[in-house]
Amino acid sequence: MAPEDTCYQRIFWREQPTHPLRILKLNTVTYGTASAPYQATRCLNLLAEEESPDFPIAARILKEDCYMDDILSGADTIEEAIEYQRQLKELLGRGCFPIHKWCSNSVEFLEHIPSEDREKHLTLQEYGANEAIKVLGLLWDPTHDMFLIAHQHRPVLAQIERQLWKTNAGWDDIVEEQFQRTCFTMQEALPQLNLIKVPRCITFPDAIGYEIHGFADASTVAYGACIYLRSMFTDGSARLRLISSKSKVAPLHELTIPRMELCAAQLLTRLLDKVIPATQMTFQEVVLWSDNTIVLAWMKKPLDRLQVFVRNRIAEIQKSTNGYKWCDVAYPYVVLSLLRYDQNFSEGTKVTIGSRTLLAATRSPVAGSANHRTVRQQQVSKVFH
Incomplete structure (x- = not known):
């Protein structure tokens, strides 16, 4: 100083x-x-x-x-x-x-870095990864170029505390048997997060065009949104890659399902506002999906005919998604599986919504990954600390 x-x-x-x-x-x-x-x-x-x-x-x-x-x-x-x-x-x-703490998915690049300046890898047998490093709250397996989910108990405990607070339970009160079963179910499900692997690479070298597909869904306890990149190829096939997702718990004051779905659509809108500029890519189309016909009907109504809660959120959605296409999902389980990043949908599954095939099973992953910042194929990725 x-x-x-x-x-x-x-x-x-x-x-x-x-x-x-x-x-x-x-x-x-x-x-x-x-x-x-x-x-x-x-x-x-x-x-x-x-x-x-x-x-x-x-x-x-x-x-x-x-x-x-x-x-x-x-x-x-x-x-x-x-x-x-x-x-x-x-x-x-x-x-x-x-x-220092250089890391890369390229062994050839790391050969130019002194060993003392390289990041030390973690051994994580439970994730099925021999080596991984921490990247902004996630785990990255540079060998396979995959993101892993580092689950934490704190969010689960926060959800349990929230539910207990809503029941006005005291410190020494015995919780209901149904609540105990819910807690045990959540505890048993946590290790399943270790199975989720998200490819860091979201583009392909031989893709001829890209689309953005966003999904919004809600339940009585939470709502969420996710955004996928759809890569299209000359043979008519396509591949999906998860770009980003976000979820929130339901507010303490209970909302109807349509209003929860509206909150999910608003969350998707805000997520898009951050994701699309960050990708620095050109998209042929941006398609947004919801399985709630009431929300889709609200978007077509004049704002002065809507209640304040609905009007404020619809106004934000219409302003931010002007020029994008909102579509109805006839099969809600598809949205739920995409939001959960279900492993059945992660690679090679054919997902058809209406007449549109979002993901075809005719492609295989391309060796040599690409960073999601640009359209062109990027084969080398580095993580600097």
């Missing part, structure tokens, strides 16, 4: 409880203050702006592919990946930020 600013970072200090208190001035920026997250991000952005003439690619990566102190980016070839790594290392070096 500048010497004239150190007076604003004073702390009390003593080596032992019996020692007198000393007042110290911190000479470096300390993480833990309210402004620390902003300072860290602003510092990286400023560094990228100042050094962009010398390191244009690394500057773009810092601005677009950085989250706090983690950088996730990709390249089309090994040569490009090596150049990106060199630029990032030199750019961050000018700001006194040594970069």
